[in-house]
Amino acid sequence: MTRGLTDRQAQVLEFINNFLSRQGYPPTVREVAAQFGFRSPRAAHDHMKALQKKGFLRAAPGLPRALNVVGHAKHIPLLGRIAAGQPMLAVEEADEYLDLDPTFFGHGSFFALSVRGDSMVGDHIQEGDLVILRSQADAFSGEVVAVLLEDEVTLKHFHPVADGVELRAANPLVKTIKVRPEDSLRILGVMVGLVRKV
Amino acid sequence: MTRGLTDRQAQVLEFINNFLSRQGYPPTVREVAAQFGFRSPRAAHDHMKALQKKGFLRAAPGLPRALNVVGHAKHIPLLGRIAAGQPMLAVEEADEYLDLDPTFFGHGSFFALSVRGDSMVGDHIQEGDLVILRSQADAFSGEVVAVLLEDEVTLKHFHPVADGVELRAANPLVKTIKVRPEDSLRILGVMVGLVRKV
DNA sequence: ATTCATACTATACGCAGGTTTAGGTTAGGG
DNA sequence: CCCTAACCTAAACCTGCGTATAGTATGAAT
Numbered sequence: 001m002t003r004g005l006t007d008r009q010a011q012v013l014e015f016i017n018n019f020l021s022r023q024g025y026p027p028t029v030r031e032v033a034a035q036f037g038f039r040s041p042r043a044a045h046d047h048m049k050a051l052q053k054k055g056f057l058r059a060a061p062g063l064p065r066a067l068n069v070v071g072h073a074k075h076i077p078l079l080g081r082i083a084a085g086q087p088m089l090a091v092e093e094a095d096e097y098l099d100l101d102p103t104f105f106g107h108g109s110f111f112a113l114s115v116r117g118d119s120m121v122g123d124h125i126q127e128g129d130l131v132i133l134r135s136q137a138d139a140f141s142g143e144v145v146a147v148l149l150e151d152e153v154t155l156k157h158f159h160p161v162a163d164g165v166e167l168r169a170a171n172p173l174v175k176t177i178k179v180r181p182e183d184s185l186r187i188l189g190v191m192v193g194l195v196r197k198v
Numbered sequence: 199m200t201r202g203l204t205d206r207q208a209q210v211l212e213f214i215n216n217f218l219s220r221q222g223y224p225p226t227v228r229e230v231a232a233q234f235g236f237r238s239p240r241a242a243h244d245h246m247k248a249l250q251k252k253g254f255l256r257a258a259p260g261l262p263r264a265l266n267v268v269g270h271a272k273h274i275p276l277l278g279r280i281a282a283g284q285p286m287l288a289v290e291e292a293d294e295y296l297d298l299d300p301t302f303f304g305h306g307s308f309f310a311l312s313v314r315g316d317s318m319v320g321d322h323i324q325e326g327d328l329v330i331l332r333s334q335a336d337a338f339s340g341e342v343v344a345v346l347l348e349d350e351v352t353l354k355h356f357h358p359v360a361d362g363v364e365l366r367a368a369n370p371l372v373k374t375i376k377v378r379p380e381d382s383l384r385i386l387g388v389m390v391g392l393v394r395k396v
Numbered sequence: 397a398t399t400c401a402t403a404c405t406a407t408a409c410g411c412a413g414g415t416t417t418a419g420g421t422t423a424g425g426g
Numbered sequence: 427c428c429c430t431a432a433c434c435t436a437a438a439c440c441t442g443c444g445t446a447t448a449g450t451a452t453g454a455a456t
Contacts, residue, residue: 006432024266026223028413040435045415050432064413064442065263068222124322144396194394198342204402226443241404243445248402262412262443 004054011036012047013056017069021110026067110134111189113146113153120144120155122170129196131155133189144191149179153188202252209234210245211254215267224265309333309387311344311351318342318353320368327394329353331387342389347377351386 005013015035019027027035032044048067051057060066115129123144125131131146139145145158147167156167156177165185167177179185203211213233217225225233231242246265249255258264313327321342323329329344337343343356345365354365354375363383365375377383 008433023264024224025263028261029415030413038434040437041413041415042436043434046433059414062414062442063226065223066221121322124319124324126322191396193396194392196392196394198389198391206403227445228443236404238405238407239443240406240445244403257444260412260444 005051005056009047009050009054009056012044013051013069016048016057016067020067020069026065028064110192112195113155115155119169119171119174122172125155125170125194126196129194131191132193132195134192135189137187139187139190146188146191148186148188149177150184155191158187158190203249203254207245207248207252207254210242211249211267214246214255214265218265218267224263224267226262310393311353313353317367317369317372320370323353323368323392324394327392329389330391330393332390333387335385337385337388344386344389346384346386347375348382353389356385356388 012032015032016027019031029041029045029048032038032048033041036044038044048057048059052059056070058068058070110132112130112132115125115127115131118127120126131144133146139158141159143158144155146153146155147158149167154167156169159166159168161178164181164183165179167179169176210230213230214225217229227243227246228239230236230246231239234242236242246255246257250257254268256266256268310328310330313323313325313329316325318324329342331344337356339357341356342353344351344353345356347365352365354367357364357366359376362379362381363377365377367374
């Protein structure tokens with residue numbers, strides 16, 4: 001929950017988080033400015049100052065890249081549910097964060113989903129597991145993907161077929177979903193890992 | 199596996215790791231130098247260059263704090279095998295490290311084991327999974343434990359019975375092991391989590 | 397014997413980057 | 427209607443920090 005932040009401030013914070021997980025170190029003021037097309041570092045600096053004042057960021061004065069995103073909000077956002085109708089996955093929806101080694105699962109932007117139901121037990125993915133996904137809008141055949149289908153997020157095997165896409169579960173009791181090209185299917189990411197707390 | 203590194207280089211790498219986890223951002227060359235009492239940044243820079251050449255560190259040239267520690271170094275040691283006859287689990291035996299949020303699985307001292315075989319498929323633990331364990335020498339009935347039995351480490355359900363201990367697998371094809379009190383059974387830790395890389 | 401890698405001191409160059417000063421525009425609240 | 431906050435440009439200041447040059451010392455390897 002990013003309460004009390006303006007849109008721009010939330011965007012800046014999100015960028016800093018993404019930069020951190022992709023690069024392994026925080027961005028400079030100018031790198032933030034470049035991301036948003038600011039012609040002066042001052043603009044980025046202002047937003048970062050505001051984030052500090054509101055307690056979302058800590059910075060050691062004078063030192064380059066000496067940033068801390070507070071509120072243990074780092075690395076991998078854990079998305080419980082996805083708001084319907086959003087054009088993009090907003091990080092603001094994240095309830096919690098997982099602090100994992102960002103290089104452990106490879107490169108890219110990641111998020112986590114808590115698994116509900118037993119549609120993937122065949123792959124030894126059980127209820128309550130946290131599935132780690134790399135954000136991407138396409139997938140290879142056979143990969144496990146998180147898809148947004150009619151305002152619901154599900155985890156399925158992705159299989160393109162002649163006249164659309166089949167979404168298969170790893171549970172014989174759950175029947176395959178057939179998606180036509182005209183249906184609103186969006187791939188949120190592909191599974192790259194799993195974390196279980198017992 | 200910190201082989202191929204000199205003592206100093208290993209110390210520098212460890213410091214960079216510690217700095218990273220405490221501060222949230224990597225140190226500068228001069229901060230490394232200060233830590234070791236070097237009177238010239240050149241000394242630290244040399245060691246960091248050596249670490250880069252050996253593949254333990256990546257650095258963007260010219261940019262301050264733009265460091266990446268490669269090769270998963272920290273927090274949870276991943277134990278592939280356990281040397282026989284050792285009185286304690288020496289952390290030096292670790293081949294690799296997992297960098298997880300240390301508070302994610304609770305408190306204590308942790309290590310990880312790579313799962314071989316399918317004796318725990320009933321619990322949805324499959325080959326190649328990394329099982330996270332809290333180091334402790336005892337366990338409650340029913341908990342999943344890693345035990346050292348005749349120079350071999352196995353993952354089993356722990357069940358004390360009248361005349362000893364039963365170690366049960368989560369696979370009907372694998373038969374239960376009965377351990378008498380006089381046998382050399384040592385519990386290494388209890389399972390607290392699981393990480394899977396797909 | 398003499399090359400090499402390790403491990404440092406001392407000094408300095410130059411630019412990346414945090415920060416400041418000095419503005420401008422827009423929207424909202426009292 | 428003023429006042430503040432948000433949001434930005436432009437230009438400059440100055441120091442932190444990566445890096446280079448020039449050495450010294452040691453020990454292992456060839």
